[in-house]
Amino acid sequence: MAGDPSLFCIDAHCHLADSQFTNDIESVIERALKAGVKSALCVAIGHSDFEKIISLNKRFPDFVVPCLGVHPVQEEEDGTSKCVTNEDLKDAIPLIEKYHDKIAAIGEVGLDFTPRFCKSKEDRETQRQILASQVEIAKKYNLPLNVHSRSAGRPTISLLKELGAENVLLHAFDGRPSIAMEGVKAGFYFSIPPSIVRSEQKEKLVKQLPLDCLLLESDSPALAPQKQMRNEPQNIQISAEYIARIKGTDVSHVCEITTQNAFKLFPRLKNFLQKLMTAIMDNSKFFVYDGPRKDVNYPIEVLYCGECTMPVEYCEYYPNYERCKIWLEKNMPDQFKKLMAGKDIDLKEASKYFATKFSCGSSVTADEIVIQGDVKDELFDIIPEKWPQIDEDNIDDLGEQKK
Ligand SMILES: [Zn+2]
Numbered sequence: 001m002a003g004d005p006s007l008f009c010i011d012a013h014c015h016l017a018d019s020q021f022t023n024d025i026e027s028v029i030e031r032a033l034k035a036g037v038k039s040a041l042c043v044a045i046g047h048s049d050f051e052k053i054i055s056l057n058k059r060f061p062d063f064v065v066p067c068l069g070v071h072p073v074q075e076e077e078d079g080t081s082k083c084v085t086n087e088d089l090k091d092a093i094p095l096i097e098k099y100h101d102k103i104a105a106i107g108e109v110g111l112d113f114t115p116r117f118c119k120s121k122e123d124r125e126t127q128r129q130i131l132a133s134q135v136e137i138a139k140k141y142n143l144p145l146n147v148h149s150r151s152a153g154r155p156t157i158s159l160l161k162e163l164g165a166e167n168v169l170l171h172a173f174d175g176r177p178s179i180a181m182e183g184v185k186a187g188f189y190f191s192i193p194p195s196i197v198r199s200e201q202k203e204k205l206v207k208q209l210p211l212d213c214l215l216l217e218s219d220s221p222a223l224a225p226q227k228q229m230r231n232e233p234q235n236i237q238i239s240a241e242y243i244a245r246i247k248g249t250d251v252s253h254v255c256e257i258t259t260q261n262a263f264k265l266f267p268r269l270k271n272f273l274q275k276l277m278t279a280i281m282d283n284s285k286f287f288v289y290d291g292p293r294k295d296v297n298y299p300i301e302v303l304y305c306g307e308c309t310m311p312v313e314y315c316e317y318y319p320n321y322e323r324c325k326i327w328l329e330k331n332m333p334d335q336f337k338k339l340m341a342g343k344d345i346d347l348k349e350a351s352k353y354f355a356t357k358f359s360c361g362s363s364v365t366a367d368e369i370v371i372q373g374d375v376k377d378e379l380f381d382i383i384p385e386k387w388p389q390i391d392e393d394n395i396d397d398l399g400e401q402k403k
Pocket residue numbers: 108147148149171172
């Protein structure tokens with residue numbers, strides 16, 4: 001299958017704990033990585049999946065991002081499906097509580113009013129209650145929700161809004177675009193599976209919804225591009241290609257925006273992708289763009305060194321840095337003094353340190369470190385501890401800027 005390992009996409013919803021993957025999970029993940037799928041949120045159906053998902057995360061810590069929750073339709077041991085019961089939730093709660101800090105979302109949860117599984121008014125009421133309890137858990141642990149809705153688009157969105165759920169992914173939404181727009185207004189996101197290639201409804205949905213609220217998902221092993229085929233995370237490339245065509249843009253743009261959306265909706269994703277994040281830290285396109293900074297005057301004036309021809313703050317990476325120093329001292333004495341004064345602290349090092357410490361975005365610009373996230377109070381404790389040469393009185397609160 002076509003795929004580009006240099007892309008960076010996230011599968012926002014899949015079932016890698018499904019028995020269909022038991023025999024070849026390694027190659028499934030390998031193929032995903034080759035197609036540019038860097039990570040997958042792996043959701044549960046019910047409590048019997050939980051330990052399996054947690055252990056998959058232990059085996060593939062960068063790739064398998066666990067989500068725990070109770071689906072509205074439960075699978076029986078004989079392979080048949082039935083509406084969820086309170087019993088199912090009761091068995092699941094202690095495990096969700098136990099693993100709450102190991103997961104990135106509560107899911108898969110939701111409403112499924114397909115008449116085959118959901119036969120009565122009571123069944124619908126049970127599903128609503130079970131969804132409501134899990135929204136409470138999500139709120140308690142500040143976790144987003146990975147939500148299923150089938151033949152229940154409108155009731156799912158209105159119940160979530162009623163319950164005040166804020167961070168919501170509606171996966172494989174099968175309702176009308178006008179109903180989906182109610183979710184968009186509430187700030188919900190929608191993930192698009194590869195089955196879009198054979199679904200007019202999904203195509204209409206993508207036409208109407210802004211790219212800013214879309215994510216990619218496989219729902220593997222379900223919702224493959226062809227019926228009856230086993231789906232895999234690598235196929236989210238097909239979703240990306242299709243969305244790109246509908247939106248009149250290219251695949252890399254779709255991957256970029258949907259990945260940004262995934263990081264916005266699932267902030268803990270960063271913790272799972274830490275190694276990768278450190279590597280791409282300077283590539284700030286994967287972080288939320290905050291707009292022009294208040295404490296910076298634009299346009300920013302860039303000073304170039306006459307020796308290495310790079311902006312002066314990069315001189316130190318030039319092999320003949322000593323020659324730069326001589327040039328700077330002679331031609332830009334003020335800059336030279338400033339650069340030498342800041343020398344005793346390696347800003348790149350410090351920035352990396354902050355990024356790991358807070359698992360947040362952190363980058364070096366000119367003579368300062370930009371840290372994304374609300375870590376102000378922690379900084380006051382950490383800076384003097386890590387760099388004893390800095391006098392605590394010299395740490396000023398400049399809004400979001402610390403040196
Ligand atoms: Zn689902």
